[in-house]
Amino acid sequence: MKKHKLKKIIPGKELKQKVAQLGKKISKDYARANPVLVGILKGSFVFLADLVRELDIPHEVDFISVASYGSETKATGVVKLLKDLSINIKGRHVIIVEDIVDTGLTLNYIRRNLLTRSPKTLEIITLLDKKKRRKINVPLKYVGFSIPGEFVIGYGLDYNEQYRNLPFIAKII
Ligand code: IMP
Numbered sequence: 164m165k166k167h168k169l170k171k172i173i174p175g176k177e178l179k180q181k182v183a184q185l186g187k188k189i190s191k192d193y194a195r196a197n198p199v200l201v202g203i204l205k206g207s208f209v210f211l212a213d214l215v216r217e218l219d220i221p222h223e224v225d226f227i228s229v230a231s232y233g234s235e236t237k238a239t240g241v242v243k244l245l246k247d248l249s250i251n252i253k254g255r256h257v258i259i260v261e262d263i264v265d266t267g268l269t270l271n272y273i274r275r276n277l278l279t280r281s282p283k284t285l286e287i288i289t290l291l292d293k294k295k296r297r298k299i300n301v302p303l304k305y306v307g308f309s310i311p312g313e314f315v316i317g318y319g320l321d322y323n324e325q326y327r328n329l330p331f332i333a334k335i336i
């Protein structure tokens with residue numbers, strides 16, 4: 164695959180600091196709640212892996228995988244469930260873990276889907292927020308970084324399935 168020229172926009176050191184802060188906050192807010200952290204595959208896997216290692220409270224991890232129809236640049240909001248949770252979240256404190264919120268359409272679908280299962284609470288954490296691109300409002304309890312509407316890669320985020328391994332957030336130039 165062709166190598167692209169990348170411009171680093173969030174260095175690994177800043178990611179690490181932010182993830183530690185978020186982990187501390189969640190550990191405080193959910194001290195006796197034994198929350199279920201639900202990672203949205205695939206993009207959230209790096210963030211989630213680092214986040215749970217900053218938690219010092221009991222918690223469980225699960226994953227959900229969805230496919231959005233339409234390209235990265237033209238989200239439609241039509242979502243198909245590819246892999247469901249394995250944990251029953253009824254009566255549980257659930258935190259959805261997302262890599263990036265763009266239009267909000269994917270997350271809105273997942274949130275509504277999970278709400279039908281009667282969790283005790285349902286909140287969202289996202290590492291990155293492209294607020295200006297939002298088409299539908301989704302309540303975000305924890306946000307790592309607000310960024311401009313440009314396409315970014317690294318730390319779990321891909322371009323054609325590449326670059327998820329980068330230990331920093333970059334854009335392609
Ligand atoms: P939304 O439904 O428009 O909010 O899109 C959310 C999903 O699109 C994210 O979970 C990502 O998988 C993907 N996505 C949105 N923006 C970017 C980006 O800048 N880089 C990589 N993936 C992105």
Ligand code: MG
Nearest residue numbers: 203204206262
């Ligand atoms: Mg995603």
